[in-house]
Amino acid sequence: MKVSILNLAPLRKDNKYREAIENMIELAQKAEELGYERYWIAEHHNSKSFASSATQILIDQTLAATKKIRVGSGGVMLPNHSPYIVAEQYGTLATLYPDRVDLGLGRAPGTDMETAQALRRTERTADFPNEVEELAGYFEDINEVHAYPAAGVKVPIYILGSSTDSAHLAAKLGLPYAFASHFAPGMLIEAVKIYRDEFKPSKVLDKPYVIVGANAYLADTNEEAKRLSTTQTQAFADLVSNNLRPLQPPVDNDEMVWDKVREADTANVPNFGPVKFNADDLIRRKKQVADNMARVTFIGDKETVKKQINYLQEQVQFEELMINSYIYDIKAQYHSFKLLKEVIETL
The missing domain is CATH 3.20.20.30 (Luciferase-like domain)
Structure with missing residues (x-):
């Protein structure tokens, strides 16, 4: 190959x-x-x-x-x-x-x-x-x-x-x-x-x-490889959030990435008339799209x-x-x- x-x-x-x-x-x-x-x-x-x-x-x-x-x-x-x-x-x-x-x-x-x-x-x-x-x-x-x-x-x-x-x-x-x-x-x-x-x-x-x-x-350990991949997770999270940035340093795990996105979305949850969207629903959908992209x-x-x-x-x-x-x-x-x-x- x-x-x-x-x-x-x-x-x-x-x-x-x-x-x-x-x-x-x-x-x-x-x-x-x-x-x-x-x-x-x-x-x-x-x-x-x-x-x-x-x-x-x-x-x-x-x-x-x-x-x-x-x-x-x-x-x-x-x-x-x-x-x-x-x-x-x-x-x-x-x-x-x-x-x-x-x-x-x-x-x-x-x-x-x-x-x-x-x-x-x-x-x-x-x-x-x-x-x-x-x-x-x-x-x-x-x-x-x-x-x-x-x-x-x-x-x-x-x-x-x-x-x-x-x-x-x-x-x-x-x-x-x-x-x-x-x-x-x-x-x-x-x-x-x-x-x-x-x-x-x-x-x-x-x-x-x-x-x-x-x-x-790839890295010498699975744990280090997963840490390195969080830069990609951040990039895909930025893409689905329409918030493009340069590549970011890795963090400990993917959960930390989505916690940051949740924090930002909670402060800016859109309203439609009397209806306020649920931040957790937005995060779940964003994560699903990003996960599919990274399959x-x-x-x-x-x-x-x-x-x-x-x-x-x-x-x-x-x-x-x-x-x-x-x-x-x-x-x-x-x-x-x-x-x-x-x-x-x-x-």
């Missing part, structure tokens, strides 16, 4: 954006030392807690700071961009760094609709399937308009998804499929089944290839995580794991990825 890393270039508490980008590049260098397969960088807009808006620039900087690890987009949110410009950008990257660039494509804007309009500034409705084929055509140099230096350059395309829609498309086009189960695991099993059942071999892939997104928190998360020492990965393999068939990690302490994050690579090598 292959294992790779996804990085959203998150800010940590009291970080500046430059520090977040430097941390992202340093983690790529560590991933290369450890033998990770690829390193993907996400695209987010109008999100003050992430530095991953100009993805292609971050990819260029990461390629320049590494020697052999594949680096790519996880992914380019195609509705935000002209396929022609994407071809030019990634064709240029692949020209500078041959056989090291991946192009993951997603159909979501990666932001709110108002920001999406500001990004694209057009009334034309995005047509993801046709735009994927248009983009591939620039690399194959079969379109009426030519994109240089992309024409004839090999840039592997991956279809990203968090629902079943992209599974049908990836299968139809015979492209590798990456599912975002690190934050949206609900349709993972169904989507992968659709992809495998409907897959049609293509000139780039003769059989299905599935990448499953997951979160991972594909490995937490523990090496033996514990090995069992968790084996269990996931029993539920869904995949060829590669793409790991996201919100570990606050940089050294602890490096150690977690080292332990994870050791686990993968035993599978």
Whole structure:
């Protein structure tokens, strides 16, 4: 099994954006030392807690700071961009760094609709399937308009998804499929089944290839791994509370996280006429949503995580794991990825 890393270039508490980008590049260098397969960088807009808006620039900087690890987009949110410009950008990257660039494509804007309009500034409705084929055509140099230096350059395309829609498309086009189960695991099993059942071999892939997104928190003890994972719990609690912050230091346990949320919600429980909402009900619903988002998360020492990965393999068939990690302490994050690579090598 292959294992790779996804990085959203998150800010940590009291970080500046430059520090977040430097941390992202340093983690790529560590991933290369450890033998990770690829390193993907996400695209987010109008999100003050992430530095991953100009993805292609971050990819260029990461390629320049590494020697052999594949680096790519996880992914380019195609509705935000002209396929022609994407071809030019990634064709240029692949020209500078041959056989090291991946192009993951997603159909979501990666932001709110108002920001999406500001990004694209057009009334034309995005047509993801046709735009994927248009983009591939620039690399194959079969379109009426030519994109240089992309024409004839090999840039592997991956279809990203968090629902079943992209599974049908990836299968139809015979492209590798990456599912975002690190934050949206609900349709993972169904989507992968659709992809495998409907897959049609293509000139780039003769059989299905599935990448499953997951979160991972490894340490020398289960207790320490659980403590490290509370940074993710805080991030997901912030997300469902619409209170985005940089990554926060870990706390002793998840209960402490939700106690803080309860404290804030109790002071700001909404009223609707004579009806006052119950803070405990709000917390329960928020926790349920956050817990569902975090369902594909490995937490523990090496033996514990090995069992968790084996269990996931029993539920869904995949060829590669793409790991996201919100570990606050940089050294602890490096150690977690080292332990994870050791686990993968035993599978």
